[in-house]
Amino acid sequence: MTITLQGCAQCGARQYPPRALCRACLADALGPVEETGEGRLIVSAIVHRSLEPGFAGDLPLRIGTVSLDCGLRIIAFVDAGLVDGQSVCLRQEAGRDGTALWYAGALEAGV
């Protein structure tokens, strides 16, 4: 499964979070690019208390840092059962307010 990231048509760099220009060559040549969502769950943490009041009903939540094979790092929600250090696949799903958010799932699941 692929994910869509921001990429530079001039130098080929990928970036996240999105920026106004290419972080590497500063070209004004950005557009969506397809990348594999595969990477590694570097580390995770459990949110018990959030400063965001809207999350109160959803706690605890597990978040983590995923290092993608293309070299980017993305903060994502982490599926139950994953272990820090394991290979994962990122996907996007609609979050609570309908915006697309990142979720890390098991690579074997093929989702």
Add this chain to the structure above:
Amino acid sequence: MPVQPFDGVAVVAPTTVRYVRHSDKPAHWWVGRALHDVTAAAGITKQEVDGLALSSFTMGPDTTIAMTEHFDMAPRWIEWLPTGGASGVMALRRAARAVQAGDASIVACIGADTANPASFAELVSNFSHFSDSAVRPYGAPGPNGMFALITAHYMARFGATRADFGAIATAQRSNAAGNPNALLGGKALNLEQYLAAPAIVEPLHLFDCVMPCAGAEAFLVMSEERARGLGLPHAVIRGSIERHNAYFDEPVAVRAGWAMDRDSLYAQAGVGPEAMDCLEVYDDYPVIVAMQLEDLGFCAKGEAAQFLRHNSLTIEGALPVNTSGGQLSCGQAGAAGGFLPVVEALRQITGQTLGRRVPGARLALASGYGMVTYDRCLATAAAVLEGRA
């Protein structure tokens, strides 16, 4: 070209406007009180202050320039430092160069913030573009979530335990006893209490997190000649460094800019870490204290836990660290938290402490660390100060 020495520059008048948990006063009140107190401490009028360097998170939309009008001043040099935890050392560095260059003769450096539930919610919900788009939607606005990840990663990689971080928190709480400005100074904290605290974002628990509050910290920078003329105990700057966005390719931060620049810091100072009588380091979370013990050369990378098992950070210990109690015990007064290390270092080495003093302290290292715009703080800075009574 080598870093030019900070010769001829004096740092004086360590000033703290007493912290309170909540304040209904605007940040401008805290800036003005700090200006009042820091000039009074030096025996000068505010008209003699011809340079003004400010840092605040809650003064918006105003910046330094608006404060000149607010308080009837006509300085010939101003600086605005929107760099939070690193702003104190950064203000010191800029003020020192302005004095050396003759662009200002007396610079007031002030970090000040108010605090109420609305101001804090506004701050964390609108802190940076990256944080707003890529962190807040995951239920982790503010720094707790990202520093939980940094802490968990550090623990797994280097074998540090919660008890190791507890050694930092409890030592600093011990140091806070006797400091009337430490909001938590009267509340003893032992390791059992630390370990039993409720989880915030695991592995961070309550006593790993600073308590937001209102307050201000300030100091003056002027020529040594002027400081002597005013009869003020003062400190000189033996060396100083600054770095931003260091090691940006590393997936999770295990070190920060100090590691890149510490050789320069100690070369400028002409002494090494072993010469420091106390260490005043930015302490938003215990893991950052541990990281600085490594990055500033007190032990090797990954060995802070071992260091902490054999060296107490209390005032009576082998290496006194955060002798005021740090932000973990004083509270985090916004940008003033970024000034606390410089002000406390100045207090220790000039014999003007609020609480207890490290006996005979002469050399101190003060650091700064600020601005978690995505998943780590970007700004690092440090200075070695020497007291001249």
